Amino acid sequence: MKILITGGSGLIGSELIKQLITHEHEIVVLTRSEKRTREKLNHLNHYPLELISSLDNLHDLNHFDAVINLAGEPIADRRWTDTQKQVISQSRWQITEKLVELIHASSSPPSVFISGSAVGFYGDQQDHPIDESLQVQSNEFSHLVCVTWENIARKAESESTRVCLLRTGVVLSADGGALPKMLLPYRFGCGGPIGSGNQYLPWIHIQDMVQGILFLLVTDYAHGPFNLCAPHPVPNKIFSKTLAKTLHRPHVMFVPEWAIRLIMGESAALLLDSTRAKPKKLTELGFKFKYSHLEPALKQILQTLP
Known part of the structure; x- marks a missing residue:
């Protein structure tokens, strides 16, 4: 397959690319910083990755078999000021709109768009x-961002093109994301x-996250929203x-x-909302999680840390 990926230098994207090249797919990565992306993916220098800095030079996506859209401003790095909310929203919506326009302009469009x-x-479902x-139906910022994006x-x-939507939980990895930030007070x-401590945390191991995307990539009858989170979410405590x-x-x-609300403002919802999400559609399609339970997932990740 020839695959266009946005967000390829992010936590999920970089691990996904590593797995895709083992299957000898041809990868084109859209990136705002070619230098930063090459540094992040330097272990793949022997593989001919193509990097592009803009979609403006593309008139269609006829030569691509799939598009995987993972781009977006990190949602938890800063307080949700009005300005930051716009950055978070537009970083997701604008690039998705452009990809959709290019798919519509294609006489032979990609067979799958994973977004x-x-x-x-x-939102908060207790x-x-x-x-x-x-x-x-919610006016919460996180819901409004996601529903518009979807x-x-x-x-x-x-x-000609099926669409899969990745409703991603908290991705656990030694290489970034939420877990390294969580570790500091414990150390x-x-x-x-x-x-x-009663709020449910929908988590997923990075390996299952990537394998879930690969599963959707090749499962021709998969479409619509999918919860990318382990089958056993747990309360925060x-x-x-x-x-x-x-x-x-x-x-x-x-x-x-x-204290959380004082420190984080509106973005405290990321820590305090309860989402007991189950990956029903993925498991019904036959996807098997390698890490269904939290303790083995944490042990595997933490043993890779110095």
């Missing part, structure tokens, strides 16, 4: 188990639950207790909800 989203689509069939991507769907012996146990560190401190 990012997040479990933030669901302890109710949820799957992809849940209809959500609606733009869906416009690419046709008899100093002051880790513990956040808020009530169980997650933190398991992390402490795996690290052999105390689990004694807790951060009150008011």
